[in-house]
Amino acid sequence: MNEWNPELALSSCKLIEPKEVEALGEANVHVVEDLLNWFPRRYEDRRCFDAFPVHVPGEAVCLRGMVVDSAKRRFGGRRQFYEIVVEGSGDSLLSTSRLTCRWFNMPYLHRMVAVGHEVVIYGKPKEQGSRMIMDHPEFEVVQDEGGSSIHLERIVPIYRNISGIPARRFRELLHEVLGRLDFEREEEPNPVFADSSRGEMLRDVHFPGELEKARRARRKFALEEFFLLQLRVLWRRQRFRSQPGRIQGRKTTLLRSFHESLPFDLTDAQKRSVHEITADLRSDRPMNRLLQGDVGSGKTFVAMCAMILVVESGSQSALMAPTQILAEQHYLTFRKWLSPLGIRVALVTGSRKESDHLDLEGEPQIVIGTHALLYDNVDFKDLGLVVIDEQHKFGVTQRSRLIQQGLIPDVLVMTATPIPRTLTLTMYGDLDVSILDELPAGRGKITTGMRQRPKVSDVTKFLREQLSSGRQGYIVYPLVEESDAVRASSAKGEIEKWAKRLRDYEVGLLHGKMKPEEKEEVMSRFRDNEIQVLVATTVVEVGVDVPNANVMVIYNAERFGLAQLHQLRGRIGRGSHPSYCILVTDGKNEEGNRKLQVLEATTDGFKIAEEDLTLRGPGEVLGTAQSGMSDLRFAEFLADGELVREARQLAEEVLEGDPELEDSPRLKKEVEEMREEF
Ligand code: ADP
Ligand code: MG
DSSP: OOOOOTTOBGGGOTTSOHHHHHHHHHTTOOBHHHHHTOOOSEEEETTSOOOOOSSOOSSOEEEEEEEEEEEEEEOSTTOEEEEEEEEESSOTTSTTOEEEEEEESOGGGGGTSOTTOEEEEEEOOEEETTEEEEESOEEEEEOOOOSSOSSSSSEEEEOOOBTTBOHHHHHHHHHHHHHHOOGGGOSSOOGGGTTSOHHHHHHHHHSOSSHHHHHHHHHHHHHHHHHHHHHHHHHHHHHHHHSOOOOOOOOOHHHHHHHHHOSSOOOHHHHHHHHHHHHHHHSSSOOEEEEEEOTTSOHHHHHHHHHHHHHHTTOEEEEEOSSHHHHHHHHHHHHHHHGGGTOOEEEEOSSOEEESTTSSOSSOSEEEESTHHHHSOOOOSSEEEEEEESGGGSOHHHHHHHHTSSSOOEEEEEEOOOOOHHHHHHHSTTSEEEEEOSOOTTOOOEEEEEEESOOHHHHHHHHHHHHHTTOEEEEEOSBSSOOSSOOSOBHHHHHHHHHHHTTTSOEEEEOTTSOHHHHHHHHHHHHTTSOOEEEEOGGGSSSOOOTTEEEEEETTGGGSOHHHHHHHHTTSSOSSSOEEEEEEEOSOOHHHHHHHHHHHHOOOHHHHHHHHHHHHOHHHHTTHHHHSGGGOTTGGGGGOHHHHHHHHHHHHHHHHHOTTOTTOHHHHHHHHHSOTTO
16 A cells, blocks of 8 residues: 555655654645645756856856865955865866855855865856856755766756755655655546646656756646636636626616717727627626726726716716826816716715715715725715726735625726736636727827936926927936935935926926825826926826826836836827927946837837836736735746646636536635635
């Protein structure tokens, strides 16, 4: 009988010492499966080592050699370092096959590695005088046990360190455990491993014959993770859609009056989206739709159409914005367009409640607000539609919280963060998607230019030219105030200087540390053109809409993310005037320069998103903290579109064949147990 199975507690494995069980437990490795899931963070091909470098190489190298000398040395008085000299075997005739390794402030190291040891060294060397030096390399003392060593003459897994367990011992443990497990006893067939056994894949991950095999196996496990994610998302979607929804949006008289009152036609993309939303509203299944469109593509007006339809059906709708400024602005826009139609609009934010229906009898029909909508006891009489603006700033939990108030309302989520299609599938996989891929006509062109340390007088001159023809502008800084830790300029530090340089104009300050009332006051003065220039931080990033503003100067532009710069730039180019975005940088940061060049080349949000994805990887792009994606084990595969689609398809197939997952109790359990964030 083989009692070895994935759930076996490590404490009942004889081959693991109690002390080791304890150390593993500290790292949250308790059962055999945890051990198997501790994937290598990289591999070393110890069948052929790199040659000892003569010049500084571009990448880290992996070397094998003998320790021929060692010494404890001191630097700067009390602090000490330990130094060894490693000599390559084989071509020792060449005097260059020597490397000095140094470790600072690690006094115990001399007990771990000393003269006579054979070592494998991994790291990036540098040149110092005539010597090659490596500081704090990763190393392992090896012995050639001949034949079937698991530490040499093969591709060797390198693991994240577990304190209390030497690297070699950990590797041996895994090897041993993999050998004892009986993978044929898989409880429940898993569609991901239909064409390959999980055991085989685990062996390939830990002890691959070829690196390519390890990569393929990892991809397989990524597929498993994404498959579960998609299964969960589709499962939720299925649950959500099977609930009874409202049938609304049949009457369109009010919507037609609204269209007639607009000074412009909706774009084709807006019309298409309104149709898709109308169909959802009318269906007896609850709507759960994402409206994705670049800044300025007119999402607010699409949302307004949806809300008007709901109002005419006799229910209330709510619009939730991520910031006070935005809620305020939406409120003004809604009031401007909807009050004339007799629709009652109210504003609820943390700091104030206001409504336009003091002179109109009855409950508000549209409520606009911030997070306060979730927590203040706003009494919705009959909430038919929830619109959430800029979803990425909200957690999913908050979303469901609002939905839980009363009978299920339809939900429309708006985001101006264009994300590549495959990421949409992962992040918003439970939503239907409408896309605004077209900007309203008559927008002025935006010209973007990167400038390396431009003269202040030139920037001032340019700004003055625009201001004198009646325009307004933004000057954006990365910091609110000067900081010792960060070398970048700040809004507070520069405002006085700008006020002097532009003294015939009104210069205002806007940053995140101001009180909401102050921010609001400044914004409204800017909107009314009482302030011509806003010196600001990224608080102007999201959704601020002042069509007369056509210049944006961004200082230390290299410090901002691509997506953020794109959002910032979206504040201009909203009117009919040509607009100008000036990206000021010192040009010293190469990655920063590349980023800014992307912005110079295009204003297409989807293209920028894709560039962002290649430059920074999915974790960064999605703003992991909010998206919950940081918890993905294989987040690096998120950019692998094919894999994401494959996962989606597998999940669809499984649910089609077995909607309740009755034949897959294990899968069902996993899907139900997955954290709410997914
Ligand atoms: P978004 O929310 O997508 O950033 P908004 O809905 O705030 O965009 O619209 C941006 C600006 O474009 C607003 O000033 C709005 O009045 C205007 N706008 C919206 N739709 C149209 C349209 N179809 N034609 C002309 N202007 C439009
Ligand atoms: Mg908007």
